[in-house]
Amino acid sequence: MSFSKQQLDRIRPLWDRMLSHPFLIETRDGRISDETFATWMRQDYLFVEAAIPFIAGMIPKAPRDHWEPHQSVIAMLLKELDLFRERAEATGVDMSDIQPSFTNHAYIQFLMAAAQRESYAGAYTVLYAAEKAYHDSWKVVREGLSEDSPWWPFVENWAGDDFAGYVAYLETEHDRLAEEAGEGLRQRMAELFELTTKYEIAFWEMAYTSSDWPGIS
Ligand code: MP5
Numbered sequence: 302m303s304f305s306k307q308q309l310d311r312i313r314p315l316w317d318r319m320l321s322h323p324f325l326i327e328t329r330d331g332r333i334s335d336e337t338f339a340t341w342m343r344q345d346y347l348f349v350e351a352a353i354p355f356i357a358g359m360i361p362k363a364p365r366d367h368w369e370p371h372q373s374v375i376a377m378l379l380k381e382l383d384l385f386r387e388r389a390e391a392t393g394v395d396m397s398d399i400q401p402s403f404t405n406h407a408y409i410q411f412l413m414a415a416a417q418r419e420s421y422a423g424a425y426t427v428l429y430a431a432e433k434a435y436h437d438s439w440k441v442v443r444e445g446l447s448e449d450s451p452w453w454p455f456v457e458n459w460a461g462d463d464f465a466g467y468v469a470y471l472e473t474e475h476d477r478l479a480e481e482a483g484e485g486l487r488q489r490m491a492e493l494f495e496l497t498t499k500y501e502i503a504f505w506e507m508a509y510t511s512s513d514w515p516g517i518s
Contacts, residue, residue: 304479304487305429305472308494315495319434319502320441324509328452329445338452339394341508344405346385346396348504351409352431353378358416359424370470377467384454392451403514404507408500415493422478426490429468429475430497435459436468438501 302310309316324341327333356371356378363371389396401409415427439459446456458464479487506512 303472303476304490305433305475308491309433311491312495312498315498315502316437319498319505320437322438322502322505322509324505325438325441329442331446331450335392337509337511339392340511341505342385342389342394343396343399344402344504344508346382346389347399347401348405348409349378349381349385351412355412355416356428358413359421359428362421362424364421367474374467381458384458388451388454402507402512404500404503404512408504411496411500419489419493420486422482422486423489423493425471425475425478426493427497429471430494431501432464432468432471434498434501436464438505 324333324337328338353375356374360368360371386396388394412427412431415424419427436459439456442452443456443460446453479490482490
C-alpha cells in the first residue's frame with residue numbers, strides 16, 4: 302500500500318470526522334445559514350492568500366521538476382481569490398477589513414513554519430493533506446447541493462476533474478518523497494499528515510461556530 306493510502310487508513314476516524322462535519326453536511330443539504338457560509342468565505346479567502354507564500358517558500362527546497370507545478374498552483378490560487386471576490390460580490394458578502402480568526406491564524410503560521418522549518422518532504426505532506434482534505438470535503442457537498450446554489454462554483458473548484466487530477470499528482474509525488482525518505486522522516490511526515498487533518502477539522506469548526514480569538518470576542 303502506498304504511503305499516502307497508509308496514512309489515510311491510519312487516521313481514517315479523524316478523516317471521516319472531517320467529512321461528516323456539520324458545516325459540510327448543512328452546506329450539502331442547502332441548510333447552512335448565509336452568515337455561517339460568509340464566515341467561511343472570509344476566512345478561507347485569507348487562508349488561500351497565505352497559501353501563496355507557503356508554496357513559494359517551498360520552492361528553494363524543491364527538486365527542479367517541481368518548480369513548474371508549484372508555479373501553476375500559485376496561478377491557480379490567484380484565480381481562486383478572484384472566484385472568492387466574484388462570489389462575494391454576487392451574494393453581498395462583505396470582504397472588507399477581514400482579519401484571520403485564531404484558528405485560521407494558527408493554521409497559517411503552521412503552513413509558514415512547515416515551509417521554513419520542515420524538510421521539503423514534510424512541507425509537501427502538509428500541502429498534500431490540505432489539498433486532499435478540500436477535495437474530499439467538497440465531494441461530500443457535491444452529493445447534495447443544487448447546481449443552482451450560489452455556492453456551487455466552490456464545489457466545481459475543489460470537487461471538479463482538474464482539482465482531482467492535481468490531487469492525484471500530489472499523491473504520486475508525496476509517495477515518491479516518502480519512498481526516498483528514511484524512517485525518521487517518514488515518521489515526521491505521518492505526524493504532519495495527522496496535524497494538518499486536525500487543522501482542517503478545526504477550520505470547519507471555526508467557520509461553523511464563528512469562533513474568533515479566545516478571551517477577546
Ligand atoms: C484548502 C483551503 C485548499 N482553501 N482551505 C483550507 C482551510 N484547507 C485547504 O487549498 P487551496 O489552496 O485553496 O487549493
